[in-house]
Amino acid sequence: MTSALDPQLRATTLAPILSQMAFARDQRLQNLFARAFSASLHSFAAVLGNDIAINAYREGKLPLPDGAIIVALHYRHVPSEENNKVFGQAQSFVPGPPTNIQFMVKDSKKYAATGGWAFAQFDNGKPLTDKAMLKSCFECHQAAKDRDFVFARYAP
Numbered sequence: 596m597t598s599a600l601d602p603q604l605r606a607t608t609l610a611p612i613l614s615q616m617a618f619a620r621d622q623r624l625q626n627l628f629a630r631a632f633s634a635s636l637h638s639f640a641a642v643l644g645n646d647i648a649i650n651a652y653r654e655g656k657l658p659l660p661d662g663a664i665i666v667a668l669h670y671r672h673v674p675s676e677e678n679n680k681v682f683g684q685a686q687s688f689v690p691g692p693p694t695n696i697q698f699m700v701k702d703s704k705k706y707a708a709t710g711g712w713a714f715a716q717f718d719n720g721k722p723l724t725d726k727a728m729l730k731s732c733f734e735c736h737q738a739a740k741d742r743d744f745v746f747a748r749y750a751p
């Protein structure tokens with residue numbers, strides 16, 4: 596079954612998106628470390644971390660150090676007719692069109708009020724500016740307080 600970790604998919608789907616995003620490229624966000632699937636939103640996420648984040652996870656260091664960046668690339672999830680034909684039944688889903696990109700950037704002094712994290716979202720390259728929505732990021736991420744507000748678990 597196709598998954599976000601499939602190297603082919605990484606090369607064809609993720610690489611072009613990253614290369615379009617200068618800020619992501621500059622931060623060398625090349626490390627896919629987790630993926631999430633949300634049935635209710637019909638959404639599929641590939642979670643990336645920069646070297647600072649990935650190294651901290653590898654060494655089991657929490658909270659994550661300043662400079663850590665976590666990115667979630669979200670896609671619609673769509674049934675794969677091609678794969679389902681092979682399986683002989685409807686069971687395969689693959690990432691569809693991209694929806695949004697969410698960022699968490701760690702600076703424990705600058706963003707002390709929100710657990711040391713800045714939260715940001717881009718839709719079609721445009722930053723989300725809705726204050727209430729941006730406020731909701733940290734509120735909801737409090738649920739992952741014991742993992743430094745990051746839900747994703749490192750899954751190499």
Ligand code: HEC
Pocket residue numbers: 631632633640642665666667697698699714715716723728729731732733735736744745746747748
């Ligand atoms: C209603 C709760 C909720 C809100 C609001 C929310 N998130 Fe999340 N976020 C989650 C959950 C749960 C996950 C992990 C599962 C997933 O990715 O679907 C997650 C995952 C993420 C990730 C990947 C790292 C991680 O924690 O797993 C980033 C980055 C992220 N969110 C950023 C944001 C930003 C930016 C906002 C605000 C614009 C936001 N989130 C609003 C619940 C929320």
